[in-house]
Amino acid sequence: METKVKVLDRREGLYEALYVPAILEAFRLTIHHFLRNLFGKKDVVTIQYPEQHRRIAPRYRGRHRLTCREDGFIKCVACYMCEEVCPAHCIHIEAGELEDKSVEKYPVVFDIDELRCVFCGLCVEACPKDAIRMDTGIIAMAYTERDRFDYTRNLLKDAYRENEKTKFKKVPLPLTEEEALPNSVGIIQP
Amino acid sequence: METLLNPYVQALIKIVVIVLGFVMVTGTVLTLMERKWMSAVQDRIGPNRAYFPWFGNKKIVLHGAFQLAADGLKSMFKEDTVPAGADKAIFFLAPYFAFFSAIVVWAVVPFAAPIGGVTFQITDPNIGLLLVFAVTSLGVYGAVLAGWSSNNKYAILGGARATSQMLSYEIFLGLSLVGVFMVTGSVQVSKIVEYQGTYWFGDVIPKWGIFTQPLGFVMFFTAMVAELKRVPFDAPEGESEIIAGYFMEYSGMRWSGFMLAEYVGIVGVAALTVTLFFGGYHVPWLHADGFRLFGAVLPLPAWLVALLQIGAMCAKILFFCWFVIILRWTVPKFRFDQIMELGWKKMLPLALANVAVTAVWLMAWDALQK
Numbered sequence: 001m002e003t004k005v006k007v008l009d010r011r012e013g014l015y016e017a018l019y020v021p022a023i024l025e026a027f028r029l030t031i032h033h034f035l036r037n038l039f040g041k042k043d044v045v046t047i048q049y050p051e052q053h054r055r056i057a058p059r060y061r062g063r064h065r066l067t068c069r070e071d072g073f074i075k076c077v078a079c080y081m082c083e084e085v086c087p088a089h090c091i092h093i094e095a096g097e098l099e100d101k102s103v104e105k106y107p108v109v110f111d112i113d114e115l116r117c118v119f120c121g122l123c124v125e126a127c128p129k130d131a132i133r134m135d136t137g138i139i140a141m142a143y144t145e146r147d148r149f150d151y152t153r154n155l156l157k158d159a160y161r162e163n164e165k166t167k168f169k170k171v172p173l174p175l176t177e178e179e180a181l182p183n184s185v186g187i188i189q190p
Numbered sequence: 191m192e193t194l195l196n197p198y199v200q201a202l203i204k205i206v207v208i209v210l211g212f213v214m215v216t217g218t219v220l221t222l223m224e225r226k227w228m229s230a231v232q233d234r235i236g237p238n239r240a241y242f243p244w245f246g247n248k249k250i251v252l253h254g255a256f257q258l259a260a261d262g263l264k265s266m267f268k269e270d271t272v273p274a275g276a277d278k279a280i281f282f283l284a285p286y287f288a289f290f291s292a293i294v295v296w297a298v299v300p301f302a303a304p305i306g307g308v309t310f311q312i313t314d315p316n317i318g319l320l321l322v323f324a325v326t327s328l329g330v331y332g333a334v335l336a337g338w339s340s341n342n343k344y345a346i347l348g349g350a351r352a353t354s355q356m357l358s359y360e361i362f363l364g365l366s367l368v369g370v371f372m373v374t375g376s377v378q379v380s381k382i383v384e385y386q387g388t389y390w391f392g393d394v395i396p397k398w399g400i401f402t403q404p405l406g407f408v409m410f411f412t413a414m415v416a417e418l419k420r421v422p423f424d425a426p427e428g429e430s431e432i433i434a435g436y437f438m439e440y441s442g443m444r445w446s447g448f449m450l451a452e453y454v455g456i457v458g459v460a461a462l463t464v465t466l467f468f469g470g471y472h473v474p475w476l477h478a479d480g481f482r483l484f485g486a487v488l489p490l491p492a493w494l495v496a497l498l499q500i501g502a503m504c505a506k507i508l509f510f511c512w513f514v515i516i517l518r519w520t521v522p523k524f525r526f527d528q529i530m531e532l533g534w535k536k537m538l539p540l541a542l543a544n545v546a547v548t549a550v551w552l553m554a555w556d557a558l559q560k
Binding site: 033034043 | 227229230231232233234235516519520521
């Protein structure tokens, strides 16, 4: 069996043994960076996290959201597909009916236990109606106040808009696409 | 002036102004500056979020200047833990050892030429630098005692490394300065600095230590960085192998004592380097009565000369503080055995050769003068 051996060209001799030329070269580099970042064009890669958000890929699996139909009602038909497929058993749905016959069935309760969720994305794949997505771009659900740790997250109450202007009075309606995707667009300035 | 204040009161005033007014402030600010400067070297921003909450809703951060207050408050209110089985008396005393040796250097550093009986130097003993080296060598006791009293294997490894490192650098540290002593003909600090105010070739090139003893400077600076126990000679701390080395069991304000001793030590090393090799308080071509170069004269009053000298001294010290800190982010650390090899096999013969060549050169120079 042939082993892969990479022979490095090691420079030897007095010039290398002195250390001093190598150290001077290193100083050139560090002082160059020092001066550029303090006085010249800054080249820092830091993102000021709570104010700025990192640009994340559209396919990143972040916090869940429910999507809405063209007339504003939620797409979810309470078919329990996501609840069945969920390997962590973290989704809880209770179905209900409306008098309006354009809505056959809808979820009265749609809870996700975010602490049990493993963010595998199977609920998104299982959904026949494209009703649940994980594209909000919210990657950290950490808060400084206890009250906000709403970890059995009721998606029906999660960032929903008023629904008084529509014909569906009983159910809160999801945000529109533009409003629902705050963080997946790119770095957001404070 | 002598009638007004007796020498002890004068010395006390100087101690307050120099140590509290300059050294402690510079050392404290350096703890923040190191973090900002290393961030700049590494293309980062560094601490920039600490702010006081009582200035309304606007967060004033001043590029992280309040981080100092945050760090200080935090370490003051942290619990001062003592490990089980520690030797308590020595455990509590060790930070003071470290701090003491870092601060004693300032007893002999002159900040300006004396004017009319007032010296800008706390004291000027005729044993001068020998005193400094006697006391700064004690600094290693801080590390050794801290490591030994902590009752922790990593800590005692750090202490042992500090000892062996001291044995490696201390000899060529002393020998690197023998050349300076021979050239200036004194170990008294004021005499050494005075000598560096003279010139070669009429009035052109100052006889700074860097020109008379370039090799001595390299060795002295190497040894001083080793004494600070900073990268590239940070084997006693050995972040990557022995966590924090000798002071890993310390917390709260005692830990801060070690850190502050390190940064005050940086300022001290910078001051010694400037004093011995970069002309001390001398501004090139500035004499007691003003600038003189190639016969052109710019007369200045004595107080302005003193102010210029103090300013030059502080500027030089700050430059070398910066240099020591940038050095940490430039040079990779030496392994434990490499430090010994460097000290004993490379620097010691080099230092001896430097002394011999200096001696021969001085003899030949004297013979030529006659």
